[in-house]
Amino acid sequence: MNVLLVYAHPEPKSLNGSLKDFAVKRLEAAGHQVQVSDLYAMDWKASLDADDSFGRPADARFDPSQDSKRAFKEGRQRQDIVLEQEKLLWADTVILQFPLWWFSMPAILKGWVERVYAYGFAYGVGEHSDARWGDRYGEGTLAGKRAMLIVTTGGWESHYSPRGINGPIDDVLFPIQHGVLFYPGFDVLPPFVIYRTSRMDEARFSATCEALGQRLDDLWETAPIAFRPQNSGAYDIPQLTLRDEIAADQTGFAAHIKQATHSL
C-alpha cells in the first residue's frame, strides 16, 4: 500500500519528529511505500494568493476559488501544488501529523490544505444543482482512500473530555476530520492523540510507539468514523440539513455520525 504522511513540526529533534521517524520505519518494515511531505523542511508556502497559478493577467482581480478552478482545469497551478496533488492521488492512506496549536492545525499545514485542495480537485467536484450538491462528504476525488490524524497536545486528556474546558477532542477535531478529510471523500479513521506532551519520559515514549505501531499495523482493518454521506438520503438538498427522521432531535457535530444500532 502507498502511504503519504503530511507532517508539520519545525524541529526534527522533537517528540513529533521522533514519532514521524518511528511511523515511517514501521510502515516501511511492513512493506508499504511511504512518502513524507515534511512541510517545514520543504519551506512550504503557507499563504494562498494570486501567485499560486501562472499565466494570469497581473492586474486581474484575484478570486481564490475561481482562480483555483481555472488554474486546475488549464494546468496553470504552481508546481508545488501539483506535486502534492499527485502524492494524494498516489496514496492509499494519508496521515496528517501535527501538534495541536490553538485548537487546530499549524498554519503551515492549514496552508497546505488551502493551496493543494484546488477547486475541481477537492471541492467543486461533480454536479451542483438544487437536486445534487456536488460529490462531497463521502464522495469525491479522494473517495476510497483512508486518512488518519496523529496529534500531540500539551493539555491533559481530561481537558479534552466530554465536559473538559477545551471541548471534547472529537468536536475540536471535527472541522478537520469531517470538514477537511471526509469532505473530499476520505474514509477517516479515529485519531491517534497524545496528551500532556511535557510529561514524556522513555517508558511512556516506548508505550506510545507501541500503541501507534499497532494503529499503523491495523490501518486497513480499522473501522472508519461513521460520518453520514451527503448524498445517501440523510440530508435534504439543497438545505443540507438532516432529514427529520435522522438522529431525530439531535443537533451539533455528533448528529453527523451514525450511531451503532442497538438490536433487542
Next chain:
Amino acid sequence: MNVLLVYAHPEPKSLNGSLKDFAVKRLEAAGHQVQVSDLYAMDWKASLDADDSFGRPADARFDPSQDSKRAFKEGRQRQDIVLEQEKLLWADTVILQFPLWWFSMPAILKGWVERVYAYGFAYGVGEHSDARWGDRYGEGTLAGKRAMLIVTTGGWESHYSPRGINGPIDDVLFPIQHGVLFYPGFDVLPPFVIYRTSRMDEARFSATCEALGQRLDDLWETAPIAFRPQNSGAYDIPQLTLRDEIAADQTGFAAHIKQATHSL
C-alpha cells in the same frame, strides 16, 4: 475607543475588502481610532519557526513554546511580532475579519495567532499549579478588551444551522471564539457572519453594510457570549472538567456557555 482590525483576504477588490473599508470608515466616523493589520498587504510571515526570535544558538533544538517564552521575556522577539502585540495592548476592541476556508481561518491569520500569541503574553500567564491553572479563559493579558469575528462563507445559512451538514456555526467557530479569543481574556461578542457570498448583489450588499454598521455602533453595548470563566468555580482544577452541578449531564462546546436563567 481604539479598534484593531486584523484582516485576512488576498484581494482588496473583494467582498471582504469592501466590508473592511466600510467598517474602518464607520468606526472612524464614530470618532474611534482604528488600526488595520492587513495581513496579505503586510506579507505577514505565516509559519512559526526558529527565526521568530533572534540571539539563539544556531544549533540549539527549537522548542516552540520554550523559545517563545524566553524570547518574550528577554526582548528577543522578531519586530513584526512585537508590533502586533503592541497593537493588541493598545486596542479596546479587536476584530478578526476573514473568509471561512475549510471551516477555519485562513492560514495567514492562523499564523498571526501562533506567532503573536507568545508564551507569557497570551498563554503561560499567571500561576500554574495543581490549584490554579493560569490566567486564561476569561482572565489574562487581554482581559477587559472586547473581540468580534466578521466571517464570510460561500455556504448557506442552513448548512451551518443546528442540524446543517457543516455543523452549527457556533460550534464551527468555538475553537476560535473560545480557544483563541476568550482564552487570553477577551470578552467575545456574537460573530457577524455573511453566508452564501456568491449571491451578493447591490441591494444585499447595502443591507449587509447596514447590519454590520449597527453591530459596530453597538460594540460597547452588545452582551458578550457568556463563556464560563475557568477560575470562578465552574471547573475542577487541575482536571478542568465542569463540576457535576454545572450544566449537569450536558457535554460538548455548548456546556461552556452559561444559559440565561428562567425565573418564574
